[in-house]
Amino acid sequence: MKLGNEIAGDGRFVRQPNRFTARIEDGGEHPPEPGRYQIYASYACPWAQRSLIVRELLGLQEVIGVTVVDPIRDERGWRMPGGDPVTGAEYLSELYLTSDPDYQGRYTVPAVWDRTAGRLATNDYPQITLTLETAFRPWHAEGAPDLYPAGLRREIDELNDTIFHGLNNGVYKAGFATSQEAYDEAVTRVFATLDMLEERLAGRAFLHGEALTESDVRLYTTLARFDSVYYSHFKCSIRRLVDHPALWAYARRLYAIPGFRDTTDFDQIKRHYFITQTNINPTGIVPKGPELDWTAP
């Protein structure tokens, strides 16, 4: 895995910017329409799993398609074995290069293809879920949760930002650091953020109270990978998720909801990180453990 441009001089991991940031919105170049968009996702990827969870929670399965890539990437990037039924492409890179022949970055999931325009609309993962929640509202299933309620957006955005820097991206900064100082700084922040969330979740079901929101989706995909991957592979080993009683109970509460559980594939998660990220696991050996009971009451 090549991170050349994303490691700063002091050994810090600095994530590449998202190249495709067009909005899917009424009156724009990419208007919301059923059947028009295809999400490219991997069950292994926490950023992509967010969009799979939200699509299911909102009942958008018939409105927006999904192509799931193989969890093991080779040197050409994510592959769609047998070819993508929508575009015929075998590698995700083909969709990036059709959309921008000069594209130089990593070919990342999630990415959203506009079938009408014949190019990628967006790979801007934080915006993709918000778009499903807002622009696609006319197609939400009856009784679907409002994951981004107008009155809570400021609080949700603020907490999402803390969760992103401290945890979602924080674990990657710990794992990909190439200096002790950069690692120390990142891992300290990861566990300070977990402590803060542990306190916040004592006595409430979800991050913003009794109703599920976008913040819960964002936190969940990192928690689901914590003990199985980030603890060992990314050296986030001060404590385990299971050592935080409120957070562990919360993570299992979310896992019990079909949209979360159906899109969580621990086997693909482990194989992807340990086999593909040879920069930090050159042998590609996948550990057997840990044994965790995500279905415990």
Ligand SMILES: N[C@@H](CCC(=O)N[C@@H](CS)C(=O)NCC(=O)O)C(=O)O
């Ligand atoms: N688009 C974002 C986040 C998405 C992301 O990093 N996805 C990973 C999987 S979790 C990916 O697709 N990586 C492809 C690669 O590194 O070649 C980024 O560029 O950093």
